[in-house]
Amino acid sequence: MIEGARWRKWVFFYVPMALFLLFLLFPFYWMVITSVRPDGELYRPWNSINYNPFWTWKPTWDHVRYLFEETLFASWLWNTTFIALASTAISLVCGVFAGYALSRLNFPFAGSLGTGIFITYLVPQTLLFIPLAEIIRNYRLGDTPWSLILTYPTFLIPFCTWLMMGYFKAVPRELEECARIDGASRWQAMLYIVIPVAIPGILSAGIFAFTLSWNEFIYALVFLSSPEQKTVPVGVTSELIRGDVFFWGPLMAGALLGSIPVAIAYSFFVEHYVAGLTGSVKG
Amino acid sequence: MGQVVLKGINKFFDSVHAVKDVNLQIHDKEFVVFVGPSGCGKTTTLRMIAGLEAISSGDISIDGNVVNELAPMDRDIAMVFQNYALYPHMSVYDNMAFGLKMRKFEKPEIDKRVREAADILGIGELLKRKPRQLSGGQRQRVALGRAIVRHPRVFLFDEPLSNLDAKLRVQMRVELKKLHQRLGTTAIYVTHDQVEAMTLGDRVVVMKDGLVQQVGEPLELYNQPANKFVAGFIGSPAMNFAAVTVAEANGSLIAENSGLRIKLPKETAQRLRGHVGHEVTLGVRPEDLTVAGSGDLDHPCFDAVIEVVEQLGSEILLDMRVGEGVMVASVEPTARVKVSDKLRFAMRPSGLHVFDAKTEAAI
Numbered sequence: 311m312i313e314g315a316r317w318r319k320w321v322f323f324y325v326p327m328a329l330f331l332l333f334l335l336f337p338f339y340w341m342v343i344t345s346v347r348p349d350g351e352l353y354r355p356w357n358s359i360n361y362n363p364f365w366t367w368k369p370t371w372d373h374v375r376y377l378f379e380e381t382l383f384a385s386w387l388w389n390t391t392f393i394a395l396a397s398t399a400i401s402l403v404c405g406v407f408a409g410y411a412l413s414r415l416n417f418p419f420a421g422s423l424g425t426g427i428f429i430t431y432l433v434p435q436t437l438l439f440i441p442l443a444e445i446i447r448n449y450r451l452g453d454t455p456w457s458l459i460l461t462y463p464t465f466l467i468p469f470c471t472w473l474m475m476g477y478f479k480a481v482p483r484e485l486e487e488c489a490r491i492d493g494a495s496r497w498q499a500m501l502y503i504v505i506p507v508a509i510p511g512i513l514s515a516g517i518f519a520f521t522l523s524w525n526e527f528i529y530a531l532v533f534l535s536s537p538e539q540k541t542v543p544v545g546v547t548s549e550l551i552r553g554d555v556f557f558w559g560p561l562m563a564g565a566l567l568g569s570i571p572v573a574i575a576y577s578f579f580v581e582h583y584v585a586g587l588t589g590s591v592k593g
Numbered sequence: 594m595g596q597v598v599l600k601g602i603n604k605f606f607d608s609v610h611a612v613k614d615v616n617l618q619i620h621d622k623e624f625v626v627f628v629g630p631s632g633c634g635k636t637t638t639l640r641m642i643a644g645l646e647a648i649s650s651g652d653i654s655i656d657g658n659v660v661n662e663l664a665p666m667d668r669d670i671a672m673v674f675q676n677y678a679l680y681p682h683m684s685v686y687d688n689m690a691f692g693l694k695m696r697k698f699e700k701p702e703i704d705k706r707v708r709e710a711a712d713i714l715g716i717g718e719l720l721k722r723k724p725r726q727l728s729g730g731q732r733q734r735v736a737l738g739r740a741i742v743r744h745p746r747v748f749l750f751d752e753p754l755s756n757l758d759a760k761l762r763v764q765m766r767v768e769l770k771k772l773h774q775r776l777g778t779t780a781i782y783v784t785h786d787q788v789e790a791m792t793l794g795d796r797v798v799v800m801k802d803g804l805v806q807q808v809g810e811p812l813e814l815y816n817q818p819a820n821k822f823v824a825g826f827i828g829s830p831a832m833n834f835a836a837v838t839v840a841e842a843n844g845s846l847i848a849e850n851s852g853l854r855i856k857l858p859k860e861t862a863q864r865l866r867g868h869v870g871h872e873v874t875l876g877v878r879p880e881d882l883t884v885a886g887s888g889d890l891d892h893p894c895f896d897a898v899i900e901v902v903e904q905l906g907s908e909i910l911l912d913m914r915v916g917e918g919v920m921v922a923s924v925e926p927t928a929r930v931k932v933s934d935k936l937r938f939a940m941r942p943s944g945l946h947v948f949d950a951k952t953e954a955a956i
Contacts (some may be wrong), residue, residue, distance in 0.1 A: 484678035487645050491694030492743070493666040502691075506682045 326352060338569070342563035345373055352558050373559030374567075382537050386545035391571065393455050393541060394523035397462035401519050404463065405470025406512060410500060412471065413478040414486070424475065431468035435528045438464065446533050457533035458541070462523050469522070470515045477511030479503065513579050521572050542568040594780030595746040596621045597765040599643065602651035604637050604803075611637050615651075619781065624773050626782045626794035629826070634749055634781045634803040635783045642667050642781060643749050655746060666695075668890075670835045671740035672749040678757055679724040679739075685711075686720040689738045703742075710738040713772070730761045737769075741776070750782040754789060766792055787827050791815070799823050821953040824876050824946055830910060833920040835875045836950065839868045848875055852916015855893035858942035864956050865947060873956065874948040879910065881944025882922035884930070885937040892939040897922075897933045911939075 344352065346369035354361065355553035377383045410426045411417075442461050451457040481504055489499040505512070530544040537549060550557045597619040602610035612634040619625050627635035637935045640646040642653055644665035653660050660668050671692075680688050684767070686707055692781065693703045711717045714734040724732055730815040733753060740748055753769075754762045770793055773780055784790055790797045799806040799822070807819040811827075818824035824832045837848040839857075846862040853875075857865060865873065885894050897920065901912035904926070911930060922938060930936065947956045951954055 327898075398942075482676070482678065484674045484676065485680065487643075487665075488672065488674060488678040489680075489691070489695075490672065491643060491645075491665045491672050492739070493693075493695035495666075498695060503680055507680075 326571065338566070341562045341566040341569075344558055345566055346370060347458075347559065348372065349559060373563045377563045377567070378555075381549050381564075382540070382545065383542075383567070385538050386391050386540050386542045387568070387571075389455060389539060390524055390541040390543075390568070393458045393462070394520050396459045397466055397523045398516055398519040400459070401463045401470045402512065402516055404467045404496045405474050405515060405519075406505065406508075408471040409466070410475025411451065413475045414504075417462055424471075427468050427471050431465060431472070435465065435526075438526050439532050442529070443532055452533060453535050455478035455539065458523075458526075458529055461529050461533070462526065466519045466522060470519055473515045473518070474508070474511055477508050477515075481507050517575060517579050520575060524568075524572055596656050597747060597779065597781065598652075598654045599638070599642070600652045600654075602638065602641060602653065603649045604634070604641060604646065605649045611803050612641070615805055617798065617805070617808065619779060621779055624780045624782065624793060624795045624877055626784060626790040626796075627798045627799060627800060628784055628787055628790035628938070629800035629806075629939060631785060632802075635785075635798075635800050638800075639749055639751055639781060639783045642680040642747075643670055643672050645801075648892055659674050660761040669746045670749055671743045671745040671747075672751065673733075673736045673740050673753045675752040677724075677736040677753075679732055679735055681724050684721055684723055685716065685727070685735050685738075688724070688735055689742050692739065692743050706742040706744075707738075710741040713741065713775070713803070714738050715764070717862060729757050730765065733757065734763060737772070741772075746779065748778055748780040750780065752784050753782075754784070754786075762789075769793060771808050791827065797827075799826060801826075817955070818876075818946065819955055820954075821948040824948070828878055830879045830921050830923065832876045832946070833950075835915070835918055835920070836872055837871050838874045839865050839870065839935065841869055848873070850916060852897075852914075852918055853895045853941070855895055858893065858945065860943070861945050861947060868956070872950045874953070876946035876948060876952055877883050877920075877940050877944055880922045881941040882938050883941070884922075884924060884928060885939040892942060893945065894937055894939045896935065896937050899930055899936065902932055 347366040348368055348370045446452050448458045485503055486499045487502045527543045530541045534540050550561045599615050599617045602612055602615040627636050641648050648661055661720045674719045689707045690703050714737055716734050754765055794811055797811055797814055798808045801822050807814055814823055814827045825895035840847055846857045846865055848857055897915045899911055899913050903910035908923050909926055909928055913920055949956055
């Protein structure tokens with residue numbers, strides 16, 4: 311709360327927040343405007359008369375139609391969704407079990423293993439794609455969704471493990487101890503007690519993993535070649551930028567439509583996530 | 594049957610000797626309280642009985658069977674934790690039913706036991722609620738209920754009342770005692786609160802730095818403390834201690850320091866015959882001090898200056914300066930005393946305790 315004169319509220323809260331929102335939402339606004347702006351207006355130089363970059367009076371669905379009819383955008387959407395969901399599922403399962411083991415079990419080298427897993431996350435994809443390309447080639451996975459479903463976990467699993475480790479550490483040990491005294495085996499204690507309590511953490515890890523897979527570019531560019539196999543980020547940039555010609559309209563439409571599933575996922579799960587947090591781990 | 598025997602129990606955490614050679618026999622239906630300051634090893638001992646902590650050496654037996662290697666769930670015990678440890682995603686009913694479900698009890702039996710326990714604890718209307726919708730006292734009852742439904746051989750309590758406010762703590766203490774009287778199951782209770790220990794325990798085990806200082810009934814610990822630590826720990830306000838030298842004067846023994854010069858009563862003098870010329874620690878409880886009147890002439894007396902008067906309603910606590918030391922006396926609420934009064938106080942002879950200056954053991 312900002313007490314005091316009204317001007318303080320404006321200067322320290324409303325104005326900065328408005329600027330911040332403008333800064334964040336402007337790209338989406340620009341994408342929307344460009345997607346519905348006719349070609350005539352798109353390719354006009356900036357010093358021509360009636361140049362209006364922020365609005366169009368003749369919106370058109372041509373670009374969207376072009377996107378769906380002249381390109382394989384629908385396939386790209388499906389590919390990206392399938393690949394993102396599959397790699398998220400694999401990474402979550404591994405991340406949850408690894409996170410539980412590293413945060414709860416005492417075994418030799420537990421600390422070093424945790425650090426090691428985290429360090430692999432730091433190796434940049436721009437380096438890792440070279441040896442991975444060789445592996446993909448040897449196993450003849452090139453140009454298939456599996457080349458991505460099996461390589462995305464290389465950066466998703468460390469991330470999920472790390473997130474889940476932090477979350478499991480926050481679940482009080484007494485909950486599990488109580489469950490074990492009550493008659494649950496370690497497996498049952500994990501399944502019936504720890505995991506349900508850690509659902510907000512699992513959801514956040516899932517959302518981030520999904521987003522990371524959805525937006526991934528390098529591996530998708532290197533491992534996929536046929537247009538039908540491509541994902542949205544790669545398909546949109548490779549098919550709609552030919553040489554030095556930018557098909558801005560469909561390009562922006564593709565970018566916009568490609569962002570929507572992630573936005574929906576966030577908006578749906580964030581509510582659940584917050585509700586889960588305000589529950590109580592402190593029993 | 595719930596007889597628990599601890600034989601030579603030791604626990605090491607790396608090089609820290611947390612529990613040192615604990616030997617104890619807890620009888621069936623007994624309510625035993627482990628009490629002591631933080632870090633004394635009482636919770637570690639409880640966790641070893643529960644099976645949550647491995648035993649470094651020694652044996653724990655329940656009903657004659659050594660349970661060292663048994664998993665917690667096979668020991669037929671139930672535990673109530675300090676912060677209740679209720680499963681936050683389950684309703685009260687499911688919390689209480691969880692243990693029985695894990696042991697594959699039939700649904701009707703589960704239902705019967707849960708409702709029975711809920712009736713005993715008065716939480717029948719809360720069965721559908723989640724823990725976050727309950728108050729502290731209600732959560733604690735659910736934790737108790739979760740333990741009761743299992744019909745275990747031994748109840749283990751790890752400071753269950755510590756998280757409750759003072760008034761609720763007093764109320765729950767009484768309820769716990771009634772519960773134990775009703776159920777008759779052996780109970781092992783850990784607390785740092787000596788009032789809980791005195792009021793709840795059939796026997797009390799006082800621990801310090803991993804060692805058992807004394808085991809006995811509450812009144813025994815109060816009247817015959819084995820050492821200075823037990824004497825100072827049990828009883829509130831705590832016992833007053835004064836370092837004195839034993840000397841002979843006119844054929845009887847006196848104890849003196851800068852502020853005291855008292856003639857020791859016969860039986861105390863008998864015990865101190867061998868300590869003439871040495872320093873000992875004198876102990877007297879605040880409630881054994883009275884403002885000296887005409888009837889206290891042959892009681893040990895000393896002068897003191899009142900520094901603080903604490904009016905409690907049922908008694909008055911007087912913080913006073915005795916020579917270079919301080920003492921606390923508890924007098925009747927009608928006493929007319931005020932700060933900086935110089936008064937003479939008498940010690941009740943039966944309330945005089947003496948401890949060795951070096952070993953701190955009772956003489």
